[in-house]
Amino acid sequence: MEVLAEGLDHPWEVKQLPSGHLLVTQRERRTLTLLNLSGGRRNLAFPSARVWAQGETGLMGLEVDPAFARNRRIYTCQGWRTGSGRHDIRVSAWTLDAALTRARLVKHLVTGLPSNSIGRHGGCRLLVPRNGTLMIGTGDAAVGTNPRNLDSLGGKVLRVNRFTGAPARGNPWFGRTGKRRLVFTFGHRNVQGLAQRADRTLWEVEHGSYRDDEVNRLGGGRDYGWHPVPGYDESVPMTDQRLPGQQTNARWRSGDPTIAVSGADFVVGAAWGGYRNSLAVAVLKDQRLMFLQLDRNGVRQWVRFPAALRTWGRLRDVTTSRQALLVTTDNGGGRDVVLRVRPR
Numbered sequence: 001m002e003v004l005a006e007g008l009d010h011p012w013e014v015k016q017l018p019s020g021h022l023l024v025t026q027r028e029r030r031t032l033t034l035l036n037l038s039g040g041r042r043n044l045a046f047p048s049a050r051v052w053a054q055g056e057t058g059l060m061g062l063e064v065d066p067a068f069a070r071n072r073r074i075y076t077c078q079g080w081r082t083g084s085g086r087h088d089i090r091v092s093a094w095t096l097d098a099a100l101t102r103a104r105l106v107k108h109l110v111t112g113l114p115s116n117s118i119g120r121h122g123g124c125r126l127l128v129p130r131n132g133t134l135m136i137g138t139g140d141a142a143v144g145t146n147p148r149n150l151d152s153l154g155g156k157v158l159r160v161n162r163f164t165g166a167p168a169r170g171n172p173w174f175g176r177t178g179k180r181r182l183v184f185t186f187g188h189r190n191v192q193g194l195a196q197r198a199d200r201t202l203w204e205v206e207h208g209s210y211r212d213d214e215v216n217r218l219g220g221g222r223d224y225g226w227h228p229v230p231g232y233d234e235s236v237p238m239t240d241q242r243l244p245g246q247q248t249n250a251r252w253r254s255g256d257p258t259i260a261v262s263g264a265d266f267v268v269g270a271a272w273g274g275y276r277n278s279l280a281v282a283v284l285k286d287q288r289l290m291f292l293q294l295d296r297n298g299v300r301q302w303v304r305f306p307a308a309l310r311t312w313g314r315l316r317d318v319t320t321s322r323q324a325l326l327v328t329t330d331n332g333g334g335r336d337v338v339l340r341v342r343p344r
Helices: 270-275
Strands: 002-008 013-017 023-026 032-037 041-043 061-064 073-083 085-094 103-113 125-127 133-137 156-161 183-188 190-197 203-204 216-218 261-266 279-283 288-292 301-305 315-321 322-327 336-341
Touching: 002 023, 002 032, 002 061, 013 061, 013 315, 013 322, 013 336, 023 061, 023 073, 023 125, 061 125, 061 133, 073 103, 073 125, 125 190, 133 190, 156 190, 190 279, 203 261, 216 261, 216 315, 270 288, 279 322, 288 315
Parallel strands: 190 261, 261 315
Antiparallel strands: 002 336, 013 023, 023 032, 032 041, 061 073, 073 085, 085 103, 125 133, 133 156, 156 183, 190 203, 203 216, 261 279, 279 288, 279 315, 288 301, 315 322, 322 336
């Protein structure tokens, strides 16, 4: 393990650029921070005053375009001040200048993701899978009707064209009208991680209530069973099989109590030995890194929590990069770090 940067505050996500530089979103500071591997760092010019940060919401999800070397595009998800004291959560496309000093807004791709006054259950994780679309995991904003309401963007995994923000062709409700055209899956509580395995299967990580954090295998049009009504009744099951229709069970769940799982990515490279192809999941409340091995059918084989990764406090994100894992802590108070973890 190697500390690549310290003195950060609530870093939500880290991604590596083709140049080797790292980009980090800091949730409450609302900064897009550039790190180089020799220890230097700077904040890119970025309209942070427009970012709305409160509670669990701020500058959150980050993704780098697969064609970044040509188009210089990145994507972020953040709370956004819309004027007159109002705000929403939105996904935006940016381009970085050649000197990596500035992020220029290209377009808000998706707006109107629900938020509340205290920033609870703001989501928001991004992924560009191999088919080139943009996937967006959202929180339910602690509104019980959002997850199963197909015309609400809360409690969903959305799939859009990454250049225009239009609904991706092949979405389950693509031919309909309204917001449901963007929906890929529904019935989620608060999506914290999205990842794609080498076999192209898609996986999602979400926070449970007082029980049952989940890791789910995603399939278009599936209902994952969170429906805490009337009001916001968190005593209901995370996957409530009493609901109409068919609900998809999680492939892993924490049981009671939760451990607060967060960002996730699949481990690649033969050097990882038995950990190869497992899903690495950052854990907040239980302060560790979880490795979940799934067979070719997505059935859980084992779960491991290496002792060496239990000493850094709360972990927010893990990203695979060049046969290493990049891990961010989430302890607050300017005490957070970015770690690089490599196999022995």
